[in-house]
Amino acid sequence: MTTSSTCGDGSARDIRAVDIGHGAIGSGRSTRRRPDLRIAQFIAEALGGADNVLNVGAGAGSHESAAHTVTAVEPSGPPRARRPARLTRAIDAVAENLPFADGEFDGAMALFSVHQWRDPGAGLREIRRVTHGPVVVLTRAPDLVRDFWLYAYAPEVLDIEARRHPPVEDLAAALGGTGTIRTVPIPLDCTDGFDEAYYGRPEMLLDPAARQACSAWSFIDDEVRERFDGTLRSDLASGAWDQRFGHLRTQPTYDGSLVILRATH
Structure with missing residues (x-):
């Protein structure tokens, strides 16, 4: 696979659905991890107007509005139960054993889920098997x-995150073909509350939820939690955090570790 950087806007439409798993995550996920429409636009653009889209590791359906018609796959019961009516x-x-025919889907997506699969490479090869159009991975x-x-x-916390996520180049190799790896800018008021979503709002991470x-x-x-809470509170009160990172409070977007991998045959 070759890689390059691209940019642009996407669009969102209507939905149908089928799922694959996120596993057990903290109780704050349902209220703090709300889809951000600006990130959804990047996903929609990467799907390139594909009509019949497979969502692997779909969880509760976050960002499915980025696709036209969605079939979702999810092995974990709690996320399936949280899917909106x-x-x-x-x-x-599971991603590694999809119950679909070769080339059945126009496109496929895996959003914030590849790092939770037992064998990401096998899962992505299986997605490639059942998809004749673009495969989009948000990771x-x-x-x-x-x-x-x-x-x-x-x-x-970030050492754990770094160890859990497979190298993007390995994911690209598993999908084969040609494609792009693109950084996704995170908005200052991002509603999808993974840690970098609070790049300019450090006080938010003092909330256990x-x-x-x-x-x-x-x-x-x-x-570790107590040390983090005490140190960050102290640095916010003294102004030490703002001396080092205060410019982030007014920075419209943040280019961090969030990327979209788009692969085609």
């Missing part, structure tokens, strides 16, 4: 995860 039921299946580039300011306060919505926080102990 407007979406059809998700299929209980995080592990080599960029530690560049975020959170690393100064809770390095354990906001942290629980980011699954990496579930892998650390209370000592």
